[in-house]
Amino acid sequence: MSLPVLVVLVAFGIALSVAAVHFTGGTTTAILAGADQALARFAEDFPDERPGAVRLTADNHAAFLDLGPQRCGIVQSIGDCFLTRIVTPNDILGLTRDGDVVSLRLKDFTWKGGRFAFANEADARAVAATLQNSDRIREAA
Secondary structure (H helix, E strand, O other), X not given: OOHHHHHHHHHHHHHHHHHHHHHOOOOOOOOOOOHHHHHHHHHHHOOOOOOOOEEEXXXXXXXXXXXXXXXXXXXXXXXXXXXXXXXXXXHEEEEEEEOOEEEEEEOOOXXXXXXXXXXXXXXXXXXXXXXXXXOOEEEOO
């Protein structure tokens, strides 16, 4: 078989594989339907926890659950699944809040954190306050 024909066949095979993944739902991102779904998903991984308030991000891709003083449960969509974590100030490398946006950098190498935009500044302030450690938080001016 000639090299140009082999290249075309390989390229076509790769394109076909990518299309198959896309059209079978492999590129969809999960969205939380609401606070009840976030609570239910969190309870699957942490059945002994009793979350309080639930704060959804504006895009419904993440939820922050109150677990008491300086403890926060997080449910975040990763692809078509959800990742859950319990985070404390000791887990945080960096935390900034700018209006209704909270940015987290975590020590956990399996999930480094992210940038989370909330529907209102009060939710962002509450999440930042829960995870606050005075030497690690910075609010944008």
